[in-house]
Amino acid sequence: MAGAAAAALSKSQPQKALEKLGLRRDIDLALHLPLRYEDETRITRLLDARDGDMVQIEAQVTHSEVAFRPRRQLRVTVDDGSDTCVLRFINFYPSHQKTLSVGARVRVRGEIRGGFVSREMVHPGFRVAGGELATALTPVYPTVAGLPQAYLRKAVLGGLSRADLSETIPEEFLNKNLPQPLSSLIQALSFLHQPPPEVMLATLENRSHPAWQRLKAEELLAQQLSQLQARRVRAAMRAPALVPPAMRGPQCTLQAQLLERLPFRLTAAQQRVGAEIAADLQKNLPMHRLLQGDVGSGKTVVAALAAARCMDAGWQCALMAPTEILAEQHFRKLIGWLEPLGIQTAWLTGSQKAKERREALALIASGAAGLVVGTHAVIQDKVIFKNLALAIIDEQHRFGVAQRLALRSKMTEGGEEPHLLMMTATPIPRTLAMSYYADLDVSMIDELPPGRTPIVTKVVAEARRDEVVERIRGQLLDGRQVYWVCPLIEESESVDLINATQTHEALNAALPGTQVGLLHSRMPVAEKKAVMALFTSGQVGVLVSTTVIEVGVDVPNASLMVIEHAERFGLSQLHQLRGRVGRGASASACVLLYSTGEAPRLGETARARLRAMVETQDGFEIARRDLEIRGPGEFLGARQSGAPLLRFADLATDTELLTWARTLAPVMLDKYPDLTHRHILRWLGGKAEFLKA
Structure with missing residues (x-):
């Protein structure tokens, strides 16, 4: 039993x-x-096989031994009558030795390599000879x-x-x-x-074979159908039209007052995008807009103007950011702009003390807080809005789809939907936007504010670390500040933490008289805030950090960014990090320190990323290259999105098929609803629900 x-x-x-x-x-x-695929349909003679060929041979075992040079391994010599070959196994079991005993006749498949003495196969597949050859x-x-x-x-x-x-x-x-x-x-x-x-x-x-073309066409059509279906569902929904009270003139609106108080003029791109958002908010249709803008292009002020329009119409607005540091950055900016206009702002995060949290929840429920800023805490069950009409999500790709849906569900007014504005500093290439964001309106801030200084980017080997420290010393003598970023990868968080701590200690020793700060994800929130405040005020000269400073941190006096193990970062992440410098009037630089470890040279993908960083500062060009290197799934944060990502089609090369699918989708939805339903169900299963976010 x-x-x-x-x-x-x-x-x-x-x-x-x-x-x-x-x-x-x-x-x-x-x-x-x-x-x-493996070709097991034919037997190749060893004499006819060339180095590097993947072949299947049939041979007799003539020698078998466990050797200990340079490490324990099983070495088996086989002879197929035309030549001999050594099969080498670093990891092996008693069953291997039994099947590959002297005298046994075996069928072996692997890559032929030129060994020191004779040719060899390392860890080939094998089985007892006999039986029919495969037909496919x-x-x-x-x-x-x-x-x-x-x-x-x-x-x-x-x-x-x-x-x-x-x-x-x-x-x-x-x-x-x-x-x-x-x-x-x-x-x-x-x-x-x-x-x-x-x-x-x-x-x-x-994947150029006609059979592959059929699969790609099917997949692209399923995606376009589901996106279009989601868009039509959304078009049938209703949202409050956010129009300021008629009795107040255009110069008395919150939006006009905010523009009047800003210490800078909006760029033409910001004005254009602001007008697009304002037009959306006046409609009864829920806005579903993605605001793209390169690092430092001024997305926050555009969001603030949208929030002002919402509050002027008597409704509440919520802004959600993925990290406390970024949320607090927004909070401070928005308070500075909006509180003088009489707007009360509530702050919500997971690390708040109970009393502070109760007070914030009461302000939100009563409607006294016109603007609510925070992290994931904004979507928790206990948070009840009086009348939410606009949800703004920053760095939207860092949130899961379920979280975006939860924020939209916070609106309780008569079955209406809130308007949704999503922001990203990771520009989406056009082909990707056509495909993944077919159900979104996309606004683009394609112009940086005046005064941003160009950033010189250098790729430097780890062996020249001492020269980089000298460069830092020079910046500090000129009264500037420096970021030193260490990578943080979840799977090896403790190792990377040690790396950041050791770097912090080494820089402390190398730069006597300079306060060197340390910032990492495991620190208590209060401690993180204290370190950031010291850096922002200029008391900390060098900030050693894991990527918690990736977005939102704005210190104009920081003019040098050193990124350690740059080969371990994604291209868009490198670009985001680099955008933390060049925010003041001083010439700024970004040093990409790379380590090859035991390998003699960098991998091709890492080299392509670092080369792109040196060659361009254009976020859209960076995004295009990132798409080429990583593919669409990873580029969009596939693990978080829940959206149906393309497994087979390639947006860079399958543009004709994408155009075909985009043309066919509305026709199928209108004329063939049953086929449409079956097609979406076949390819997406239950995932189509996620497109509503």
Whole structure:
């Protein structure tokens, strides 16, 4: 009985692994496509194999030993009659030794390499020789621990045979406005899971094969349909029209008073974007607008003007930011601009003391607080607004979709929706906006305020660290301040914390007489605030920090940014960090310190990122290159978004298919509602709900 229970338990492991991969439905399995293929349809003679070839051989084991030079490993010599080859295993089990015992005849598949004495294969696949050769290329699927390829192949083919793969694209559109006709879905999937050996592997690897084109077209259409459907649902909703009281003249509005008090003039781009938002807020349709602007382009003042319009109409506005430091930065700016105009502002964060929090909640519930600023605390159940009409979300990609939905649900007035303004300093390339933000209106601040100084960016090897410290000493003597940023990666938080602490100690020793501050994510909030206040006031000369200072920090006297282990950061993150300097009149610089570790040179991706940083300061060009390097899923923060990200299509190269899908989507929604429903369900399952955020 115990044995049966154990068997049942072991059977459930692959099932759990399948669920971890999101493979719950038959169609999910059918759409789980191979990463690559192995050719097990032919046997290659060792004599005919060239270095670097991935081949399958059939040979006899002539020698097998466990060697200890330079480390413990299993070395097996095989002979196929034309030549010999050594199979080398660093990790091995007794079962390996048993199968690969002297005299055994085995079928082996791996990459041929030129060894010191003879040619070798390192960790090849192997099994006892015999049986028919495969008739199709063998797929290798993306997998997780506890899910062997053999089990996954069987599960995928089972899902493929059971899934409903009937056509959901009207036949008239399969060949319309496309570079090549599309095959049927079932043909395309059957081909990609079991391609014949004569297919050109390059067309599968670069996804240019007609079967791949069909999958990409399907996926893009599902995305465009769901986005358009979400937009139409939103168009049927209602929001309060935010119009100031008629008895007050245009010069007496909060917006006009705020503009009058600002110590600077708005740029033409800020004025244009402000007008677009104002036009939206006057309508009964809920605004759903993304405000893009490069680092330092002045998005906060545009948000403040929108908030002023909302409050002038007698409604409340909420602004939510992803971190306390950023939320507080906004809070201080907004208080400085709005409190002199008689606006009461409430502050909400998770670290507040109970009394302070109770007072804030009372102000919000009574409507006395026209503006509420905070972190995730703004969307907690206990927060009840009297009449919320505008929700502003800063760095929106850092919030989960469920959190954005929760903020919108805070409006309780007669089934109406609040207007939604999302802001990002990570500009979205046009092709990405066409696809992922098809249901959004996009405003762009494409002009920096006057007085921003260009930032010189240098890439410097870790070995020249002492020269960088000398540069810091020079900046300090000139009365300037410096950021030194250490990376923080969740998986190795303790290691990175040690790194930041050691850097702080080293700079303290190297710069006697200078106050060096330390800021990291594990510090209590009060301590973080105290350190930032000392840096902002100029008492701290050098701030050693993990990326908690990535956005929102504004210290005009800081003129040098050193980013340690720059090769570990994403391109948009590097650009965000660099934007913390160059905010004053002084010439500013950003030093990207890179470490190659044990490797002799930087990886190609890291090199591309650092090169882009040196070559351009244009956030939109940075975003375009970031998309090229990372792909759309990661670029948009796939883990947080919940939105259906493209697995197969490439927005940089599949523009014709995207245009086709955009053209077809409204026609399908209007003329073929049943096919539309089936198509979205097949590709997105329940994820389409997230598009409402």
